[in-house]
Amino acid sequence: MSRVSSLAHRLYSGEVSFDFVGKRRRFYAVSAVFLLLALIGLFGRGLNLGIEFKGGAEFTVVSSTATVEQARASAQSAGVSAPIVTSVGSDKIRIQTPSLTLQQSDAIKTQLASDLGVTQSDIGVQLVGPSWGSEITKRALQGLIVFLIAVVLFLTVYFEWRLAMAALVALVHDLLITIGIYALTGFEVTPATVIGVLTILGFSLYDTVVVFDKVKENTRGITSSNRATYSEAANLALNQTVVRSINTSVVALLPVAAILLIGVGLLGAGTLKDLALALFIGTAAGTYSSIFIATPVACQLQERRPDMKALATRVAARRSGSDAKGARSGNARATSPGATDESGEDSTSSPLASDLGAPTVVSTGARSQTQRSRPRSQRKKR
């Protein structure tokens, strides 16, 4: 417990720092492998679509005595040539058939009820017309596109377009990986799965927004000094928020895990399981991408800005000039480019320095004053 806390502290102060941004190639490679697998799955195996998408009928019989064989024989005697019969949960049997008319389904229902010794009201029926699937697919895609556009607009206003693009890349990454896992494992895709996948969008963005908020804070007015490059400041932000990201993800995943557990354990299949499974995979992917993909991509985009390039040059120049100092601060901190600046004894208390936990002792009042005055000084410099 306290170890977690102190790790969190050291991450926060930059004592311990993971170079997420600098080692981005490694993480990109990991993601690339996953994405490749996902695409192979998607285009090779394809998705295992539920009857809601391809049309057909599904009967759910609640009975603790009936067996799969009985149900299959019964369905066949009612005229279904190749029913797919599975046992679901402890006391349910599911029979899937191609599209049926109402009369046909009625006949099968009656047959099942008499053969399996249940009342008709114990049989759930779902009939889906062949064209309905393409309709809901169309609507889901419409929703997805509208959502992506809306999110990019919002993030562009709230942050800026480069961060919005990075968030979009992370989102698409999560979606593809989730869909790919579905294709590879052959999990059934139902409308509930689609709900789950669409909800992932919100989740994945939640994490990304939290991280980007810190990045934004750390990089505010960064060009007015030459202490750290954008990437370094962003990497520090990542380190500072990584504990928070993990916490929010764990907290978000716990209820999802509960749904998954109960859904599979008690009901066997259906809305709860489909929803929770998609959410579980997607949220896990979302946590990964908000740390390893979103921010590194954002840094790459930002570093292309002329002012950020200039900053990087200035920082490099300053570093080579103060090598001795850097060496002195030594060991653990040397691994963290963001933290090397911490040696600064100067009293100008830049936002970054204070965020780095620099030993500048100021009273709360004085501090908020410096914070308030910061934007003004920035403006002057520009």
Next chain:
Amino acid sequence: MAAPTQRHARSGRTLAILGLIIASLAVWTFWPGESHAPKLGLDLRGGTAVILTPTGTQTGGAITDDQLKQAVEIIRQRVDGFGVAESEVTTQGSGQNASIIVSIPGVTNEAILESLATTAKLDFRPVLAQGFGSSMPTPTPTPSASSSGTSSSPSPSPSPSTSANIVPPASPSATGNGAAITGGLRPNDTTTPASPSATGSPTPTASASVTPSPTSTASPSATAPTSPVSSVNGLPPIQSAANDGALQAAYITLDCSKTGATKGGPTDPKKFLVTCSKDGAYKYFLEPAAVEGTEISSAAAGLSQSGGGWEVNLTFSADGSTQFATVTGDLSKKSPPANQFGIVLDGLVESAPSVSQAIIGGSAVITGSFTADEAKALANVLKYGSLPVSLEVSSVESISPTLGQDQLTAGLLAGALGLLLVVVYLVIYYRALGVVAVASLLVAAAITFELFVILGRQLGFTLSLAGVAGAIVAIGITADSFVVYFERIRDEIREGRNLRAAGDAGWIRARKTILAADFVSFLAAVILYFLSVGSVRGFAFTLGLTTLVDVAVAFAFTRPLVSLLMRNPRFSSGKAWTGLSPDRLGAKSPLGTATSTRTTLAASRAAKES
């Protein structure tokens, strides 16, 4: 930043106001005599949900919202006719992308499902006989004493205030035009069941003019009882296989007040029809269709130029004009009620205007004492009934009550387990702050539950399994807001602030993040809600609602509570149990005056340990 005392007072006030809101919601929720539980969706209590999608109109044109409304109206009529309580018919979307969703609770019979998607037809059928819909409402002794078998019954007993007549447009009914425009019937009007239908002895000879020439053997028994229900003499002769004794018997026994009598349904235009008026006030024995609805080229409600109130104008196609001229010519020679034709939509009589002259030229006016709404409704029936929307059953999902119960149990269990897991995690990780988070979660849960109940009662919001899942998922999203805030507070403490300052500064930074992140969630929910169908919608609604609740709780409960706690001397001591002890967080130079020595000691101890 406000002065501490001010801040303190404001926090207290915010909490008090929130408490008041929750309490009044609770009163509303648990108001005696109302349901105290959320309205459950079909997948939680058993029932059948059917999604119908329009596939086009019979003429191939685009589907208008008015047409869709008409289709929904017809479906509602059919479902209600089966007497299923609490069934609902709703639409989502518009035009070609619309879906009609029919929810039928409980165990369903297949007959209802089969009746849903059949296309409704409109046609004009000459009336052979007419009677009261049920045996009850005839207290008035009726005057039609005559009615000897053969000739027309002479007692027209006009009740002009309720009659509907159909006339050529050139000769408004006010002018009379020599033709006896006597009182026809407006079956929709139940207020005056008095006399007209009592005249219900048709004239077998006169009806000869309509297509299948009657063999006119069994003229009605000449007993001439007056009440139309008991009036066997109100029956037309048996004419053909289509109009046999079975139909006559059906007409005699037909009681339109019974469940199922007014459900409507498709009819064969070539056959005789025994049916009720739409409101069940009258029953009719109708001939095969003389003019089909597809021959109507337009219909509109308007004010009579002669000042006679609202009327409905309609025009026919070329073929329709000829057919209509023939049938009105025949009908005008007959005596009531056989001088009427029934406007039959989906097997139910919408209106039965009487005819006093042949209407040639393809335009007609239906007059009567219509209100504006009645006239418009009738015009809509004529307009859209003639261009029926074909519907396709896209999806039928029927959940047995047993399975529904299972799903409800599973959903509640998953919710309880999810909440427990989050609570345990929060308390272990954040200690006292975790308790604040748990309290916040409970407050959020209480508000959400109250809103579910109230929305169910007021707006018909139903909680489906997907909705339950959305609420459970929302536990995580809500708790995330607290995590963001608490981590911010910890960050501020690490930077060396005292607890009080950290609580305030942390909030200022965290609230922006919380708002941005919740906005994205809310955006997702809104877009999902408007672009999806069925269960996805339920999920999106719950998610959106809980996101709003989350923001409200974070701002009006968690924040003020933390603010008060931070000002509590025992809490601000920063001991380990608070979850905010500076030494545990590794703060470098805590400025909390009271704790400085203690933390320095602790810090050195911590340094030794590590």
